[in-house]
Amino acid sequence: MKAIKKEVFNRLISSLIKSYEVIAPVKKELVSFEVIKRPEEIYFKTNSYFPVKEFFFKKNETLFRFNGNNVKVPVKKPKKKVLIGLRRCDLNSILRQDMAFIDEDVDAYYKKERENCVLIGYHCSKVEDEYCFCGSLKLLDFFDLMLYDKGKSFLVEVGSKKGEKFVKRYKQFFKESKVKKIDKVVKGSDRLKKKDISSLYDHADWEKGVKRCLSCAACNLLCPGCYCFDINDKVEIKDLSKGERCRTWAACQLRCFTRVAGEHVFRDKREDRFKHRIYHQLQYFKEKHGVNLCTGCGRCIRGCPTRIDFVKIINEMK
């Protein structure tokens, strides 16, 4: 374990800002991950309301530009990034998106953004609020460095070779610590009691959630794991044979998500859409990749206008 005093940590950030794009939680009205210019902007007190995925899986990505049949893929080299203040759930969601975008078929756009970035976590000392349930899902240690808040200083755990290299490069800022092991359990975070929902698909209790669902897709957009997208062509008015093909975020809670040619909608019923999201999060992804897509951050409940708590619904199923 290493240690770093908080004022020294701020000095480290200041020097990082010179050569990296430093991304950290910032509090405006709500907390979200932003590119920061000063270390004082970082807000560690609460977890971010908005997910961090937008820095890798862009809200609006130009896949290629076309001019008639001539296609050009944009060549841009993303800046080296340091991400700070990622909670355990956020870090694991990045791992999940890596599984979706890199592990099987490589998505070059996503991969380019993920390369050359250092992930620095911030360990939750307690549960954020009544919506968190990361303790119920087997989250892994996935980080380059992890910060443990000890009041005036941070304990620093190194989690990868990249993290080791990073500490070596900035060794003047870090000190050795005598602490060898640290308790990582977040008390009270084990809220989801039923871990296997495969037999519950036809349970009548889903109705409790479906009835309260407005199909606004806030859950999809705030989820750090959701990775579905839509693709659209935008042509130029000056010359309709020129334009670009763009990828944007999609949301499975909306009818248009499964609307196909001929106007058929596969998941027309709200109930089907509602259950699909939860089953993708807690079952389908696990069947394919071995881990849940959901990392228990609770953003989809915190940001839901009607606060549909699917964890509670599942727990209460008899």
Added chain:
Amino acid sequence: MGSILARMGLCLGMMRLRMTEDKLKVGFYNITGCAGCLLSVIFNEDDLLHVAKIIDIKAFPFIKEKKNDGELDVVFMEGLVASNDDVKVLKEVRKKTKVLVALGACACTGCIPAFRNFIQKENYERKVFLRKLELRDQKPVPIDKHVKVEYYIPGCPPDKNEILTFIKDIVLGKKPRGYDKPVCFECRLNKNTCFLDKKELCLGPITNGNCNSVCINGGLVCWGCRGATPDANFETMISLLKEKGIKAKDIKDRMKTFVGLKLPKEVIR
């Protein structure tokens, strides 16, 4: 199913048209309304000359002094039917055009002028309509109550980019893609704080977007001007707003403001 085939046929028809003739003949017309929707077209200032290159604008108040219309391919109609003259103009235009597009909230849903439907006649009649005889006897309604409408571009005012995209699509022979994501979708992308969490009367979750959540970005709640999403959950929306301490009458009045005539009767009763 029949209407889908009809629409597909329409698209194919347009493609053929593009091949055989030079440009689509397009007319912009307005009946009762504030003309703001036509202004939304003009607000594409930087692109307007390019638009004129790809379509043949046969009629457009503000731009063209003389209407030189004849047979038309596409007509954008702004405004609602609120006077006898409106019906006459609308029916004439419908006869002349292959495709009629309702442009803006008045044409699509009736908008604020149609709020008259929800007020007792005695409360307004004496103020205006007894003095203006020619206005007296038309119930204010969106244009599809009188004629067939192929496409709708909603909004008060409609989004200028949406109009431009629509024009590009019809020129390319593409079927314009309907938009039915709620305002909340873009609102979350824009990282706004939810007005419902602040206990305010925002209709974002049940309202069609594609406005880039412009009102909420600017600090105003959504009034629902673009109409309800196809699967709007009115019951839950109303009960949620009541839980926030908003009065039932205020909720109903707000929902009726722009799109009252297009809401299910049990919602606005």
